[in-house]
């Protein structure tokens with residue numbers, strides 16, 4: 001386990017007091033500089049080197065009519081990521097982050113060649129199985145499959161660290177995964193599904209009522225099957241990409257690399273990782289508050305407050321990538337501003 005570097009945090013806090021501005025006037029930008037100092041082990045951290053990894057997988061529960069889109073969209077969007085046409089391709093470029101996509105269980109075949117010579121997105125095909133089982137009726141996956149997906153995520157985090165990345169961002173693509181994420185949040189926090197289940201990709205109120213009952217049925221079935229600890233729940237009502245994300249976050253924390261969370265599904269995966277090992281929580285930063293109903297509840301269970309509230313509900317790491325320029329700016333201000341002494345500016349009146 002990695003500990004926070006409190007001496008570096010103190011050095012950063014002291015520097016913030018010396019920079020040519022009233023103390024506290026840069027608000028959360030100051031907090032961010034201190035947050036990164038404690039985790040990057042320097043009182044004046046350099047530029048962030050972010051890596052984005054999107055885990056993609058399908059969900060058997062899509063057959064219950066819980067999404068506004070057909071399951072084939074998962075594989076079609078993977079092709080879009082590889083061709084460079086998705087929101088995350090643009091956001092990753094703007095945020096100067098590398099982008100990789102890992103197929104941990106996409107069920108439908110890719111109907112085009114997946115290699116685009118001009119594309120910069122790396123692609124790894126490591127399907128654990130062709131989508132999960134329908135979590136309303138059966139375990140989403142076996143414990144063994146769940147562990148495999150978790151380890152794929154953990155290996156991705158290790159590779160990020162080996163490549164010198166100092167900020168890890170996990171994203172996901174999986175039609176129907178807001179159903180699995182909602183079920184996990186309810187299972188791990190005791191919340192009522194009616195307060196967590198949202199509209200996902202854009203279902204209507206009637207479909208949402210049905211989605212609530214699908215989650216209720218899944219929770220009752222899994223409880224009956226003996227689910228107790230976070231790993232049990234992850235296998236029973238989670239998803240392959242959610243398990244990979246939970247492994248990715250756990251390993252990032254174990255390696256002492258900070259993590260930037262995305263939206264509802266990403267945060268549900270982080271909740272699993274934290275309930276599995278509470279020390280993971282120290283390494284998590286929340287990028288934004290998703291429109292998805294239960295996201296704020298999940299964030300508050302993790303003790304996190306989101307930086308932005310932009311009504312996003314896209315997933316695929318988009319909200320996390322969006323805040324990268326803000327984070328780089330916070331660290332640049334912290335590094336590059338003059339102190340009162342350097343600039344010959346008088347401090348506060350005595």
Ligand SMILES: O=C(O)c1ccc[n+]([C@@H]2O[C@H](COP(=O)([O-])O)[C@@H](O)[C@H]2O)c1
Nearest residue numbers: 067174176177178200201263264290315
């Ligand atoms: O990240 C979020 O907050 C978020 C909220 C709603 C939907 N999504 C994305 O939409 C898909 C899941 O929505 P659904 O309706 O199919 O469950 C999945 O690919 C997610 O990336 C993501």
Ligand SMILES: Cc1cc2nc[nH]c2cc1C
Nearest residue numbers: 069073173201314315316
């Ligand atoms: C088009 C589309 C793009 C997405 N990106 C992440 N989840 C998504 C879901 C849909 C439906």
